[in-house]
Amino acid sequence: MRPFAWFLVGCGALVLGAQQPEAKKPVEPLKFGPRDYFVARCQRCHGVDGTNYTAGFAKKDTDEMLRHDIDRMAKGAGNQPIKDDEIDVQMAYHRLMSDGKPFISWTGRKDLVLTGEVTDGAKLMAKIGDKTVDVKVDDDDHWKLSLASSGDWEKVVLTAEMEKKKTSLELVKSAYSKPADIKKTGSAPRSG
Numbered sequence: 001m002r003p004f005a006w007f008l009v010g011c012g013a014l015v016l017g018a019q020q021p022e023a024k025k026p027v028e029p030l031k032f033g034p035r036d037y038f039v040a041r042c043q044r045c046h047g048v049d050g051t052n053y054t055a056g057f058a059k060k061d062t063d064e065m066l067r068h069d070i071d072r073m074a075k076g077a078g079n080q081p082i083k084d085d086e087i088d089v090q091m092a093y094h095r096l097m098s099d100g101k102p103f104i105s106w107t108g109r110k111d112l113v114l115t116g117e118v119t120d121g122a123k124l125m126a127k128i129g130d131k132t133v134d135v136k137v138d139d140d141d142h143w144k145l146s147l148a149s150s151g152d153w154e155k156v157v158l159t160a161e162m163e164k165k166k167t168s169l170e171l172v173k174s175a176y177s178k179p180a181d182i183k184k185t186g187s188a189p190r191s192g
């Protein structure tokens with residue numbers, strides 16, 4: 001095929017890819033505490049919420065490189081290997097650390113009480129519909145939010161603020177905060 005024909009084939013693939021519907025599974029709280037894991041396995045070398053990493057350390061890394069480093073550390077110095085989905089969350093956490101932004105996770109829902117984790121020292125607020133409330137965070141950086149009715153969790157938007165940098169988490173969309181500019185390079189499917 002001539003180069004222009006290849007270009008058309010490429011465009012077709014892109015359009016088809018874009019039309020594929022996202023898997024619509026209701027979001028559930030994480031079954032593990034990604035920040036608790038970091039505290040237990042990584043903090044002694046990398047500092048509280050990664051304060052010993054060089055600022056912007058992950059900017060040079062593609063997803064593939066960052067995934068490799070986290071996996072290598074979890075198996076090696078961290079001495080507690082983690083599964084792929086946990087590495088995904090660590091990657092988001094590390095990208096936010098690298099940008100100096102707070103991280104939020106959602107790890108529990110029991111009756112009307114939601115629980116999770118947040119970066120040390122961040123101020124956490126919850127918007128529930130048109131109401132905004134402060135969220136209590138304990139000494140281990142675990143937050144707890146009581147709802148007025150069980151369906152309210154779908155309306156919850158958490159915002160953590162730290163040194164004027166903010167991260168938001170809409171529970172109906174995800175159980176952990178992600179940086180807006182995550183590089184997808186490493187997780188792209190192989191062609192062919």
Ligand code: HEC
Nearest residue numbers: 038041042044045046054057058069070073074077078090
């Ligand atoms: C015993 C100390 C120690 C522990 C524990 C440890 N690391 Fe590391 N980590 C290092 C050192 C030293 C380096 C730099 C050398 C290297 O990359 O091997 C590093 C490098 C890294 C890097 C690359 C940083 C960069 O600048 O690009 C990441 C990411 C990382 N570690 C994540 C983790 C995670 C996640 C854990 C917990 C599972 C962890 N580390 C546990 C010592 C540690």
